[in-house]
Amino acid sequence: MHSSSSSFPEKRLAARAGVGLKAEHYRSILETQPDIGFVEVHAENYMGAGGPPHRYLSAIRESYGLSVHGVGLSIGADRPPDRDHIRRLKVLIERYSPALFSEHLAWSSHDRGFFNDLLPLPYTNYSLARVVSHINQLQEQLGRQMLLENPSTYIAFRESTFSEPDFIAAIVERTGCGLLLDVNNVYVASTNQQWDPLAYLAAYPLAAVQEIHLAGHAQEADESGRPLLIDTHDRPVQDAVWDLFAHAIRRTGSLPVLIEWDAHVPDWPTLAAEAARAEHIMQAAMRPASAERLSSEPQFAVIAQ
Structure with missing residues (x-):
């Protein structure tokens, strides 16, 4: 059994690039201590009491800052978050003292069923009240702030009365939660729904962003032959997403940036190279000459329709 109080120091994450920790890379990280x-x-992968995942995470946590990212709380569901899930999440957070904890603006549970997907919700006053209530409940029970991640979406609801950035801004205002800006999700949703990603970021409450995610996506086509992007997390970050990331980071300033690669996990050098590229782009974007070019940047183009 572990103690309920963490032996790890609580500290903010540096404004640097990090990686999603995978079992395939435990030994490489411990043996080489990469920079x-x-x-x-993912919180749900470490909710057991012990075993190899905890042994490796404890060893890695001695040398590296930690962020915990949840995928199972179903913040947007039409019922309160599961109390047992919150209890296990609280034990995990107390055990490792992560600098940040985040969850998704999505739902995955209904009645007694649980879906293995992060499903969208309509942006209405009813949905807003429900999400606000769930986040307030969660933050109170955890005794800490959470970050909310913007979704990758493939459909729009006719009943929505908010734009996505305005809906997220209203959540932040009513809960005091922070935000995790997933730049790949912005690009995926903007392409699928024919939004302007620069206008999306201009309307987004960037002051609340405390972490950024980057990931790869797959390109397919819908029934009309238009591009349909799928948030797959199984390949390198595409050039258009790198460009959008550089645009975003000039507005947010330097932040912790994560490379998400959850399927077809590559070897360690490949993943480390993605993190190094993210850090290089962030550093370049923050140089004064880069900031001066910001006002003359061309209109950002999504995949040709």
Whole structure:
């Protein structure tokens, strides 16, 4: 059994690039001590009491900052978050003292069923009240702030009365939660729904962003032959997403940036190279000459329709 109080120091994450921690890379990280900013884990993978995942995470946590990213709380569901899930999440957070904890603006549970997907919700006053209530409940029970991640979406609801950035801004205002800006999700949703990603970021409450995610996506086509992007997390970050990231970071300033690669996990050098590229782009974007070019940047183009 572990103690309920953490032996790890609580500290903010440096404004550097980190990686999603995968079992395939445990040994590489411990043996080579790579120069990365932090690691991030999916909460649900570490909710057991012990075993190899905890042994490796405890060892890695000694040397690296930690962010915990949840995928199972179903913040947008039409029922309160599961109390047992919150209890296990609280035990995990107390055990490792992560610098950040985040969850998704989505739902995955209904009645007694649980779906293995992060599903969208309509942006209405009813949905807003429900999400606000769930986040307030969660933050109170955890005794800490959470970050909310913007979704990758493939459909729009006719009943929505808010734009996505305005809906998220209203949540922040009513809960005091922070934000995790997933730049790939912005690009995926903007392409799928024919939004302007620069206008999306201009309307987004960037002052509340405390972490950024980057990931790869797959390109397919819908029934009309238009591009349909799928948030797959199984390949390198595409050039258009790198460009959008550089645009975003000039507005947010330097932040912890995570490379998400959850399927077809590559070897460690490949993942480390993605993190190094993220850090290089962030550093370049923050140089004064880069900031001066900001006002003359061309209109950002999504994939040709």
